[in-house]
Amino acid sequence: MNRPALIIAKKELRMFFDSLIAYILLIAFLGFSGFFTWFYGSDVFFTKQASLQSFFDTAYWTLFFFIPALTMRSIAEENNSGTIELLLTKPVTGWQVIWGKFSACFMLIFIALLCTLPYYFTVMYLGKIDSGVVLCGYLGLLLMSAAYISIGIFASSITSNQVVAFLLALFTGIFFHFLFGLVGSNLTGTAGEVVNYFSMKEHMDGIKRGIIDSRDLIYFGSIVFLGLVMAEVSLAKRNTSE
């Protein structure tokens, strides 16, 4: 990562921890995922399998809701307070700003997932766990998070209102999270396959089973790339409004 982006990322990450956002996110995430992994529903003791499947299923939903709350502030707040002008009049490109913000959010999610590693060790103690599948499950969650962070940052970049940014990110996310899957399963033939390809679940399922397919990686990679590029374009829009 280049230097300005790294400086911005560090500052953003620090701000997450200074402003309690990080702690609230970590506690809520660990609370929810812990509760459904160990105590309730189809938890580890109910399924009687030495796997983290129940954790991955819970995280699939909790991250979906938490990430827009994390990203909504990133650029909307800068637009609102005018500090974006401070950033962009320093020797920093719009792309570096976006990339720095993205990295900070991603790091925080990474830390949150790191905090669930004791789950893995506990299950390992209880029975014989397939470590490869667990690794793939984590990888899947990270890829999905990256995609939603990128969508969230784009949503945040086009408004100066954090609530709008949150709702927009969530609304866009809903399509990827289950609407495409829902529509896709009701369609047949090529149309169904195409719509299905857009569904996050479709790609997550493969990875969760321990299969890393280049098609899945391309899928996540292109969402991240597209979201960040669109965010950069909306930052640069100040120059083209003539």
Add this chain to the structure above:
Amino acid sequence: MEVVVKNLVKKYNGFKAVDNISFRVNQGEVLGFLGPNGAGKSTTMKVITSYIAPSEGDVEVGGYSVITHPEEVKKLIGYLPENNPLYLDMPIMDYLEFSARLQGVPKEKVNQRVREMIKVCGLIGEKHKLIAELSKGYRQRVGLAHAMIHDPQVLILDEPTSGLDPNQIIEIRKLIKDIGKQKTVILSTHILPEVEATCDRILIINKGHIVADGTPETLRKQAKGREVIRVKIEDGKESEIINALRGVPSIMAVEALAGKENTFEVQADKFAAPKRDIYKMCVDKNWVLTEMVPYETSLEDIFHDLTIS
């Protein structure tokens, strides 16, 4: 380091906020950018700092164009934006450190620069506070400290003294003047005494056009119109004197000053040597001229004339 603005045009949705302006600021010069609200001051500054791109024309800072080399331009400039936006949830020290790092100050020098700026801008007592806890004047100081953190060659300040108390204003003006001896400073304001106190050169801009450019003195000289003179003439009756003054061809209006005996305020055509005429008249009538004080045309008048008509 020079700042050269060439035929700059900036349009917003078809409206020309800045319409074909050109000027040049040299090193060691403090340029005051003056104009009514919405005249295009901030827009011009935003283009110079390469925050927004020009619609037409170009700006060069130290030989680098804002169109082709914005990154180089940004390194040379320290900028205090309008309304002084700041990260309110950051402590002052952290914020200045962050700015210094982003501006490319070498890591080992960051701490030294931050300490220096805190001292120069009078923030020592507050340095551990969050920016949100500061009063407006202190926030302005933080903004200034941030603009100067990397010792920039060109300083661009959009209304640097707004929100400061009179003592602080004097300090900051002195600071700007000191910096202006070696660096290039462009500041915008609509406080006229500020311009007189700090600037070597004034640029008045109205509706996107430059309407005046020069030192405060030359602007005063150029100012069209009248000269106001206070005269005191003794040994005559007040009404007689008024009539006699009105008879002088170069004098346009005469008014007796209330509360002061035999003292009059005379408005005269500046270029017709009214003072000589008044003197001659007094000699002819055998009156004694005991006082004759020309009032200076103030910058306010010049500003008013140029921006209202």
